[in-house]
Every structure is written in C-alpha cells, then in structure tokens.
Amino acid sequence: MQTQLAPEYRETAAGREAEAILRKCVHCGFCTATCPTYQLLGDELDGPRGRIYLIKQVLEGATPTRKTQRHLDRCLTCRNCESTCPSGVQYGHLVDIGRALVDEKVPRPAGERTVRWLLKEGLPSPLFGPAMKLGQAVRGLLPDALKAKVPAPRDAGAWPTRTHPRRMLMLAGCVQPGMAPNINSATARVLDAAGIQPVLAPEAGCCGAVKFHLNDHEGGRAQMRANIDAWWPHVAQGAEAIVMNASGCGAMVKDYGHQLRDDPAYADKAARISALTRDLSELLPALVPALRPKLAALPDAQRVIAYHPPCTLQHGQQLRGGVERGLGELGFTVRTARIEPHLCCGSAGTYSVLEPEIATTLRDRKLDHLGELRPAVIASANIGCITHLQSGTDTPVRHWVELLDEALQA
Incomplete structure (x- = not known):
C-alpha cells in the first residue's frame, strides 16, 4: 500500500x-x-x-x-x-x-467520556476489589445488566506455603482477584504440585492493557514500567518465568518490549520481561510428567470439557492447541466448537461494556456453538471471556486451571 x-x-x-x-x-x-x-x-x-x-x-x-x-x-x-x-x-x-x-x-460526547474514564481508572484501581465484594453481597438485588458483570462469589482456597528451588513469578492482575480469586490460587497450587514455587510481587498491578486500549497510552506505559520495577528484583534473583493465567494480560506483557522500545531507561528491561513471559498453557508440556502421577482416573462429569480459546491466546499470542494437548495428556477430554472456534466471544476487554449489542450477539453465537457439545462445564483461559460467557448460560464457565486443580485435590 x-x-x-x-x-x-x-x-x-x-x-x-x-x-x-x-x-x-x-x-x-x-x-x-x-x-x-x-x-x-x-x-x-x-x-x-x-x-x-x-x-x-x-x-x-x-x-x-x-x-x-x-x-x-x-x-x-x-x-x-x-x-x-x-x-x-x-x-x-x-x-x-x-x-x-x-x-x-x-x-467524544460527555457520557462516553465519563464511561471510558470510569473504566480506565476504576478497573485497575485498588478499590475495584472492595467494590466487587460489595456488588457480590447485594448481587440478587442488582438489575440484570449489572448482575451479568458481577460473578457470584467463590472461595479462593489456600495458597501453597511450600518452598521449592524453582521459582516463577505470577501476576495477580487488577480485576481477576476481585472477580475470580480462585484462578490465581488454583494456578499457585498446580505450580506447587509440579515442584515450582509461585511468587507474587505485591507492587505489580494492572498489566496496562485497560488504559492502553482505551487510548491512554502514557497511562498504560506507566503501569508497564511499574510492573517491570516490581518484577526486576525477582528476575535478578533467578525467577525462571513470569506466568500469565489471563491471556489478555499475557498478550500485553509480551508486548512490553515493543511498547517501551524507545525508552532508554526501560527498553532492555522491557524486552527481558517480555521474553520471560509465558502463558500458563506454554508450561503444560513441562508440567505434565510431574502432575500425571498425582491425578486419579477422572469421572466423565469431570473429564469432558468444552473449551473456548480466547482471542488473546490464539491470535494475540499465536498459541493454539496447548491447553487441549496438555489436558488431554492428563486424562481430560477437551473439545472445541466445531463451528467458528476462531471467532471472538465478544468480551474483548471493556468491549462488552462499551458495545453491548455486538458483544451479546457474539456471546450468544459462541454459546450456541459450544452448546452443540452438550458440555457439563465450559473452560476458557481469560477472565473477561469467562465472565462474559457465564452471563449468557447456566452451564458453569471456569478457567481450565481450576478444573485441573480440582482434579489434583480429588
């Protein structure tokens, strides 16, 4: 062109x-x-x-x-x-x-500016977690549109306390601890079962995607720099990887090297952080040998999963088939939609709030295709997809690592 x-x-x-x-x-x-x-x-x-x-x-x-x-x-x-x-x-x-x-x-019209400001400042805020807890406490009284954005409360379970020679960093994220805290603790328990110590850097916050994709590029880059500063001492001490269990965050952190390439103070560090970042599914091949002996035979109700691969995983990170292969080697039967498995579910970060009509149409279309599999549970790999899909179905929608964790606990 x-x-x-x-x-x-x-x-x-x-x-x-x-x-x-x-x-x-x-x-x-x-x-x-x-x-x-x-x-x-x-x-x-x-x-x-x-x-x-x-x-x-x-x-x-x-x-x-x-x-x-x-x-x-x-x-x-x-x-x-x-x-x-x-x-x-x-x-x-x-x-x-x-x-x-x-x-x-x-x-933009004043109403649009207000909504977008609330999203980019509110979602990464430390106040998001307490606000979500309040919403969950009165969830039954909320109108349907708001109720769909407030998942039912779930217990996170225990965080592992064993130490291991191998250590990997995890990003808690901004909305995931408030909306689905069990995803992070399940990830930690699975890593622990495989002989890897999960490490959280408390100073690390939002990956920067929310602000960046709402056109606050400098605000997003400031969050990127803050995360690099929080992770760098652990990287210097030998952390093997930075594990992402939200594919949207993973896509953003893998882009740090590009976004900060012209920053003389952070360019090299950002490139190193991006190179260390791994989606949880990328670790599965190495985890399987350690986890397989700890899994009993799974009953059919727990074994068969309908899986929706998020766009940020299959297109943003160009990672396909890892979840299906890894869980398959651990005794699960993972099925993806026969029709349009490549299409977006409509969540797309803040899109389901800003463009609800298109987002709902895409969600229902995705659920129709997944429904053909007659699943007892739907799994995905991103908190946005999980919440958005759950708002349109009574079938439980979970992160795949939660299902693996439950099988290990059993």
Missing part, C-alpha cells in the same frame, strides 16, 4: 510505525472473512481492510469524523485478522495508533 503521510505525522514515532504497517497491506481482503464485526454488520468499514483505509486517510491529512471514530470503536481488537493475513500486517498496533489519533481530533 502506497502512503504519503501528512507533515504533522511524518516525523513522529507513531507515524513512522503506522506507515511501516500500512505498507505491508496488499488490499487482499482475506481479513474480512474472519472479522467478527464484518461478519455481523457486513460493512467494509467495519472490517480490518476498511479500518486500515480510514487510518491511512487520517495519517495522510483527512479530517476524521464521528463516523470514523465509531468504525474504529466497533473493532474488538481480537486480532483474528492477523492470524489470517498473508502479509504479516500488525493490525493490533495500527488500530491502537489510529484510535488515539482520531480521539485527539474528534471530541
């Missing part, structure tokens, strides 16, 4: 990065075939190729409009298009740049 950037963007870091991405695009349109919003809306401008053209026009000096903003807003950033693209277009980075540039020129 030929480009001719406007002077105001030509010599900026964002402009140079966007131009390099744009020039890889060959207009083929393969991306539209796997774009969830294009599938639903049938509008070229609600697919990756159309959004690329919109961003290109802005960079070349065209004045963006509210319509431009809405087409970019409706993107889930699922990055399915990246998996499909034969030219290696880094669409996720491009749409982050384009949205920020458009927001600088197109003021």
Whole structure:
C-alpha cells in the first residue's frame, strides 16, 4: 500500500510505525472473512481492510469524523485478522495508533467520556476489589445488566506455603482477584504440585492493557514500567518465568518490549520481561510428567470439557492447541466448537461494556456453538471471556486451571 503521510505525522514515532504497517497491506481482503464485526454488520468499514483505509486517510491529512471514530470503536481488537493475513500486517498496533489519533481530533460526547474514564481508572484501581465484594453481597438485588458483570462469589482456597528451588513469578492482575480469586490460587497450587514455587510481587498491578486500549497510552506505559520495577528484583534473583493465567494480560506483557522500545531507561528491561513471559498453557508440556502421577482416573462429569480459546491466546499470542494437548495428556477430554472456534466471544476487554449489542450477539453465537457439545462445564483461559460467557448460560464457565486443580485435590 502506497502512503504519503501528512507533515504533522511524518516525523513522529507513531507515524513512522503506522506507515511501516500500512505498507505491508496488499488490499487482499482475506481479513474480512474472519472479522467478527464484518461478519455481523457486513460493512467494509467495519472490517480490518476498511479500518486500515480510514487510518491511512487520517495519517495522510483527512479530517476524521464521528463516523470514523465509531468504525474504529466497533473493532474488538481480537486480532483474528492477523492470524489470517498473508502479509504479516500488525493490525493490533495500527488500530491502537489510529484510535488515539482520531480521539485527539474528534471530541467524544460527555457520557462516553465519563464511561471510558470510569473504566480506565476504576478497573485497575485498588478499590475495584472492595467494590466487587460489595456488588457480590447485594448481587440478587442488582438489575440484570449489572448482575451479568458481577460473578457470584467463590472461595479462593489456600495458597501453597511450600518452598521449592524453582521459582516463577505470577501476576495477580487488577480485576481477576476481585472477580475470580480462585484462578490465581488454583494456578499457585498446580505450580506447587509440579515442584515450582509461585511468587507474587505485591507492587505489580494492572498489566496496562485497560488504559492502553482505551487510548491512554502514557497511562498504560506507566503501569508497564511499574510492573517491570516490581518484577526486576525477582528476575535478578533467578525467577525462571513470569506466568500469565489471563491471556489478555499475557498478550500485553509480551508486548512490553515493543511498547517501551524507545525508552532508554526501560527498553532492555522491557524486552527481558517480555521474553520471560509465558502463558500458563506454554508450561503444560513441562508440567505434565510431574502432575500425571498425582491425578486419579477422572469421572466423565469431570473429564469432558468444552473449551473456548480466547482471542488473546490464539491470535494475540499465536498459541493454539496447548491447553487441549496438555489436558488431554492428563486424562481430560477437551473439545472445541466445531463451528467458528476462531471467532471472538465478544468480551474483548471493556468491549462488552462499551458495545453491548455486538458483544451479546457474539456471546450468544459462541454459546450456541459450544452448546452443540452438550458440555457439563465450559473452560476458557481469560477472565473477561469467562465472565462474559457465564452471563449468557447456566452451564458453569471456569478457567481450565481450576478444573485441573480440582482434579489434583480429588
């Protein structure tokens, strides 16, 4: 794709990065075939190729409009298009740049600004956990729309206390401890059972994704730097890896090296942190030999799982099949949807709050496909997907590591 950037963007870091991405695009349109919003809306401008053209026009000096903003807003950033693209277009980075540039020129209505501010400041806040506990205490009184965002309270169980020569860092995250605390403790127990000591750095907080994807790039990068500072002493002392059990966080932390590449104080450290980051499923092959002897034969009700691979895992991190293979070697039968296993469930971070109609349609479509498997339980690997899917079904939706932990406890 030929480009001719406007002077105001030509010599900026964002402009140079966007131009390099744009020039890889060959207009083929393969991306539209796997774009969830294009599938639903049938509008070229609600697919990756159309959004690329919109961003290109802005960079070349065209004045963006509210319509431009809405087409970019409706993107889930699922990055399915990246998996499909034969030219290696880094669409996720491009749409982050384009949205920020458009927001600088197109003021949002006051109501939208307020909601987006509450999300980017509220979700990573230390007050989120207490607020979630309060919501869970009065959950039965909440209207359905809000109740769907407040999962029923669950006990986290005990955190392991044994020490091991092998140590790995974990990120507690911002919303996961409040919404589903058992995911982190189950992860810790599974690592402990495999002879690995899980370590939390209390100073580490939100991975930065919430702010970054809501166009507060500097706020997101500040959180990235804070996490690097929190983890660095443990890395220096020999922590083997930084384990992620929320694939959305994993995709973001693996991008630290890219996002901070121009920061002289953090570039090298950020690259090291990204290189150390592993989704929990990436560890499974090495964990299987240690865990298998500790698992008894599983009853059918516990053994068969319907699995939804999050977009941030299969497209953002390009990790596919690891959960299915690993759990299969441990005696589980893991089945994915026969139809559209690659499509987004509609959660997409804060998307289900900002674009509820599209998000609900995608959720119901995903649940219909998973329902064909007649599962007793649905598993996923990201807190957003788990909460969003659970809001549309009575079938329990869990993180796969919780199911593995329960089998080990049994």
